[in-house]
Amino acid sequence: MKTIQSKYDVVVIGSGPAGLAAAIAAKKEGAEDVLVIDRDLEPGGILLQCIHNGFGLETFQQDLPGPSYAQRFIDEAVGLGVELLLDTMVLDITSQRKVTVSNRFMGIADIDARSIVLAMGCRERTRAQIRLPGFRPAGVFTAGTAQRWVNVEGYMPGSRFVILGSGDIGMIMARRLSLEGAKVERVLEIMPFLTGLTRNYVQCLNDYDIPLQLSHTVNRIIGKNRVEAIESVQVDERWNPIPGTSEIIPCDTLLLSVGLIPENELSKKAGVRIDPITGGPYVDDTFQTNVPGIFAAGNVVHVYDLVDWVTEAGLASGRSAARFATTVRNSEIRHIPLVAGENVRYVVPHELDKDNLANGEIRLQLRVKTPIEAPTRIEVSDGENLVTRKVEPYARPGEIITLTISPRAYDDVQRAGRLVVSAVKR
Amino acid sequence: METEVQRMICITCPKGCTLEILRDGDVIVDVKAGCKRGKDYAHAELTDPRRMIASSVVIEGALHPLLPVYTSAPFPKPRIHELMQTLRAAKVQAPVKMGDVVLEDVLGTGINIIASRDMTRI
Ligand SMILES: Cc1cc2nc3c(=O)[nH]c(=O)nc-3n(C[C@H](O)[C@H](O)[C@H](O)COP(=O)(O)OP(=O)(O)OC[C@H]3O[C@@H](n4cnc5c(N)ncnc54)[C@H](O)[C@@H]3O)c2cc1C
Ligand code: SF4
Numbered sequence: 196m197k198t199i200q201s202k203y204d205v206v207v208i209g210s211g212p213a214g215l216a217a218a219i220a221a222k223k224e225g226a227e228d229v230l231v232i233d234r235d236l237e238p239g240g241i242l243l244q245c246i247h248n249g250f251g252l253e254t255f256q257q258d259l260p261g262p263s264y265a266q267r268f269i270d271e272a273v274g275l276g277v278e279l280l281l282d283t284m285v286l287d288i289t290s291q292r293k294v295t296v297s298n299r300f301m302g303i304a305d306i307d308a309r310s311i312v313l314a315m316g317c318r319e320r321t322r323a324q325i326r327l328p329g330f331r332p333a334g335v336f337t338a339g340t341a342q343r344w345v346n347v348e349g350y351m352p353g354s355r356f357v358i359l360g361s362g363d364i365g366m367i368m369a370r371r372l373s374l375e376g377a378k379v380e381r382v383l384e385i386m387p388f389l390t391g392l393t394r395n396y397v398q399c400l401n402d403y404d405i406p407l408q409l410s411h412t413v414n415r416i417i418g419k420n421r422v423e424a425i426e427s428v429q430v431d432e433r434w435n436p437i438p439g440t441s442e443i444i445p446c447d448t449l450l451l452s453v454g455l456i457p458e459n460e461l462s463k464k465a466g467v468r469i470d471p472i473t474g475g476p477y478v479d480d481t482f483q484t485n486v487p488g489i490f491a492a493g494n495v496v497h498v499y500d501l502v503d504w505v506t507e508a509g510l511a512s513g514r515s516a517a518r519f520a521t522t523v524r525n526s527e528i529r530h531i532p533l534v535a536g537e538n539v540r541y542v543v544p545h546e547l548d549k550d551n552l553a554n555g556e557i558r559l560q561l562r563v564k565t566p567i568e569a570p571t572r573i574e575v576s577d578g579e580n581l582v583t584r585k586v587e588p589y590a591r592p593g594e595i596i597t598l599t600i601s602p603r604a605y606d607d608v609q610r611a612g613r614l615v616v617s618a619v620k621r
Numbered sequence: 622m623e624t625e626v627q628r629m630i631c632i633t634c635p636k637g638c639t640l641e642i643l644r645d646g647d648v649i650v651d652v653k654a655g656c657k658r659g660k661d662y663a664h665a666e667l668t669d670p671r672r673m674i675a676s677s678v679v680i681e682g683a684l685h686p687l688l689p690v691y692t693s694a695p696f697p698k699p700r701i702h703e704l705m706q707t708l709r710a711a712k713v714q715a716p717v718k719m720g721d722v723v724l725e726d727v728l729g730t731g732i733n734i735i736a737s738r739d740m741t742r743i
Contacts, residue, residue, distance in 0.1 A: 236684065246689035246737060248673045252634055260675050260691045262738035266719050346677060349686040374676060374705055393637035397630045398672060402698070501635060 199280060199306065200228065204520035205513070206294050206308035207231045208285050208461065211240020212502050213493020214314030215268035216509025217516065221312070222275040224517035227524070229277045230306070232296060234284045238272075239265035240316055242502065244343045247367055253503035264502060288465045290486050309520035312512050313462055313476070313484075313491040317455040317498055329415045334422030338364045338452035345371060353448025357425050358382045359413050363391035363500070365452025370399035379405045380444050383427055385412040385434060392500070413449065414441055422447055455498045465489055473497040482512035488523070490516045533559065536576075536617035540564045540592065549608050556599045563590045563618045570621045573598050577611035590618050624650055629666060631659040642667070671695030675737070676708050678723060682742045683715035689737040690723050696732055703728055715742040 204226040207214045210233035218229045237243065242250070245261030252258060255267070273279070283298035292308045319337040327335075336352055342364065344350040354377050358365045361384035369379045382400060387410045389396055400407055414428040414436060429440035457475040459467070467476045467484045475496040476484040483490050492512035493505045529549045533542045542561045551557060559575070571590040575582045575598065582604050587596060596618070600608065608614070627642040631654060638655035640663045652663040665671060674696050677687035696704060704727065713723055717740045724734035 243738075246677060246691075247675045248691055249635070258673060260689060260737040262689050263719055266738050346689065347685050347687065349677070349679075374674075374701070376705075392635055393630050394632040394635060397637075398632045402672065 199230070199278075199301065199304070201305075202307040202309070203228045203230045203278075204309050204524060205229045205312065205516045206292075206306060206310075207312040207314055207513075207516075208288070208294070209233060209240065209314035209316055209493070209495070210235070210238035210269075210279065210281070211314060211316050211493060212242060212265065212268060212505045213316070213495070213509035213512075214240070214312065215265070215272050216506045217312040217314055217490075217492055217513030218272050218277040219268065219275060220510040220513030221517040221520075222272075222277055224514045226517035226520050230280055230308075231272070231277060232280045232283050232285055232294070234282070236282050238269050238279055238281065241339070244339070244346045245367075246346045247371070250502050253501065254506055261502075268506070285461060288461055288489075290466045290489070292488050308488075309523040310488045310490065310516040311465075312509075312516050313459075313467070313489065313495050314493050314509065314512075315458040315461060315495045317457045317494040319451070320454045320456060321451065327413060327416060329417065330419055332416065332418040332420055332422050334418070334448045335416065336448065336450055338368045338450045341448075341450050342368055342371070345375065351375060351377065353422075353446075354378065355380060355446040356448045356450060357413070357427075357444055357446045358450045358452060360384065360452035360454070361386075361389050361391055361396075361407060361409075362452045362454065363395050365450065366391050366395040366399040368450060368452070369405050370403055373403040373405065379403070380446050381405070381427070382407045383411040383413060384409050385430060386410070387432070412436075416449060417443070422449055425449055455494065457495050457497065459495060462489075462491065462495070467491070481515035482508065483515060483519075488516075488519050490519075531611060532613045534613055534615045535561070536574075536615040538564050538567070538590075538618045539616050542616045547614075549611070552600065552602050552605045552608055556601045559598045559600065559616065560595050561598070561616055561618075562595060563592055566591045567618065567620050572619050572621050574617050574619070575600060576615050576617075577607070578613065578615055580607070582607045582611065582614065586621060629663060631655065631662050633658045633662050665695075670698040672698055672701065674701060674704060676705065678708055678711040678713055678734075680713050680715055680717065680740055683717075683740040684743055685740070688713060688717055688723070688740055690734050691737055692727075693722075693733040693735050697730060700728060700730070708734070715740050 205221040207218050210231050218231045221229045242261035242265040248258050250259045250264040283296050287295040294306045297303045319339045356379045413425050415426040417424040424445045427442050428436040476491045490512040492508040499505045532546045540562045567590045571587045574584040624645045629640045631638045641653040643651040652660045654660045675691040680688040717736045719738050721736040722733045
C-alpha cells in the first residue's frame with residue numbers, strides 16, 4: 196500500500212473525465228503533487244459502463260467507446276505522476292480545504308489541500324423523485340444502474356422491458372438490451388419531443404423496431420412481488436392524463452431514464468453556493484466556486500451531453516487549481532514563524548511574510564520571562580546566525596520591548612526558516 | 622424522368638443532420654448533407670447499411686466478468702444478430718490491452734473485434 200501525504204497541492208474528488216482532465220492539467224501547470232480520490236475500485240467514472248461508441252469525436256477526431264476514451268486519460272495521468280486513491284469515499288470537505296476520507300486501509304483520515312477540484316459527476320433521478328404510483332415490486336431500476344449491471348457486472352435485470360424517458364441513456368440501454376436478446380416493448384416520453392440526440396433515436400430505437408410514444412408516461416405499475424405490467428397513458432400539455440388513453444403493457448422490468456442531478460452534497464458542506472437552476476455550484480471563468488481555492492468541473496457543475504466538453508472544463512479547472520495552489524505554496528514558504536527564545540515569553544507577530552521586508556521595516560513586540568536589571572541584548576537570529584539586535588538598559592516582564600527588523604536584513608531573513616528572539620544579559 | 626427526394630437522418634456525428642437524397646429510381650442523383658461524411662453515409666445506408674457495434678465478451682481472471690469490445694469498422698447491419706451470437710460464445714483470458722484484437726476477421730467480414738480497455742490479471 197502506497198503512502199498518502201498529509202498535504203497535496205491539488206486534491207481532485209472524482210476520477211471521471213472531468214477529474215482526470217483536471218489532474219492532468221494541474222500537473223502540467225506546475226502543481227507538485229496531485230491526488231485523485233474515487234470511491235470506485237478503478238478510475239474512469241461513469242465512462243467505464245458506457246461501452247458504446249460515440250466518444251471523443253471532438254477531442255481525438257475518433258469514434259471511441261467510453262472505456263477507451265477514459266483509458267487515454269488514465270494512462271496520461273498516471274504517466275505524469277498523478278496519485279490515485281481508489282476505493283475511498285470522501286466524507287467531508289471544509290472551506291479551509293481539509294478533505295476527510297474513509298477507506299479500508301486508512302480508516303478515517305484527513306488530507307489537506309492547497310486547492311480542491313470537485314468532479315463528483317451526477318446521479319440519476321429515481322422513482323421517489325418522480326412520484327410513480329402503484330405497488331413497489333422488484334423490477335424498477337434506473338437506466339444507469341441497469342447499464343452497470345449489463346455492461347460491467349454481466350447481469351441481465353429482466354427480459355421484457357419498458358423504458359420511461361427518451362434521453363440518451365434510456366435509448367442506448369434500449370439498444371443494448373435488444374442486442375443482448377431482451378425485448379424492449381416501448382419507450383415512453385412525457386414531453387411532446389425526443390429529449391436525447393436524434394441519431395440515438397435512429398440507431399438505438401429505429402434499428403431495433405422499438406416503438407417510441409411521445410406525450411406518454413407510466414400511470415401505474417402492476418405486480419406485487421415482481422413487475423408484471425405497466426399502465427401507460429397519454430398526457431396533455433400540462434402532463435394531465437387524458438381519459439380513455441390508458442394501455443396495459445406486459446413487461447417484467449421498468450427502467451427509468453428521467454434525468455440526472457449534479458452530485459453536490461459534499462460541495463454544500465464546504466459552503467459552496469449552488470445555482471438552483473443547474474443544481475451545480477456557481478463558478479467563475481476559472482471554474483472557481485464562491486469558496487476560494489475550491490474549483491468544480493464536469494457534470495457536478497451542470498449536466499453535459501458531450502464528454503468532450505467535460506474534458507475541456509476539467510482541463511481549465513485543473514490549470515486554475517494549480518495556479519491557486521502555487522500561490523498558496525509560495526506564501527507558505529514566505530511565511531516563517533517568530534519563536535520566543537531564551538527568556539522571552541512571547542513575540543508578536545507570531546509569523547511574518549519575509550517578502551514584506553522589501554516594503555519597509557517590520558516591528559516586533561515582546562515580553563521577557565524574568566526581569567534583568569542590567570543592560571540586556573535583544574537578539575533576533577535564524578537559530579544560528581544573528582539577523583539583528585539592540586541593547587536595552589534593562590528588561591522587565593511588565594514592560595513591552597519593541598524591536599524592528601530593517602530592510603537591510605532582507606537577505607539574511609530570506610535565508611531563514613524561522614526567527615528566534617532572545618533576551619540575554621550583556 | 623421522375624426524380625424523388627428521400628430524407629434520412631445522418632448518424633455519423635452528434636449533429637444529426639437531415640440528409641436530402643435525390644433519387645431517380647435506384648440511382649442516387651445527389652445528396653444534400655452537412656458535410657462530406659454525411660454524403661458517404663447516405664450512399665452506404667442505401668446500398669450496404671452498417672453500424673458500429675459495441676458489446677462485451679466473457680473474460681476470465683480479471684476484476685470484472687466482462688471485457689468491453691467494439692468493431693474495428695462499421696459492421697453489416699443484416700448480420701448483427703449473428704455477430705452477437707459469436708460474441709456470446711467468445712471467451713478471453715486476462716490480461717488484455719486496449720486495442721488488442723479479440724476476434725480476427727469475424728464471420729469473414731474482414732472486421733476485427735477490438736478490446737475497448739486494458740484488463741489486468743488479478
Ligand atoms: C448512467 C449514466 C450514463 C451516461 N451515459 C452517457 C453516454 O452514453 N454518453 C455521454 O456522452 N454521456 C453520458 N453520460 C454523461 C456522462 O456522465 C458525462 O459525459 C461524463 O462522464 C461526466 O464526467 P464527470 O467526470 O463529470 O463525472 P463521472 O464520470 O460521473 O465521474 C464522477 C466520479 O466521482 C466519483 N465520486 C462521486 N462522489 C464521490 C465521493 N463522495 N467520494 C469519492 N468519489 C466520488 C464517482 O465514483 C465517479 O467515479 C452518462 C451519465 C450517467 C450518470
Ligand atoms: S452530415 Fe456531417 S455534420 Fe451532419 S450529422 Fe452527418 S457527419 Fe455530422
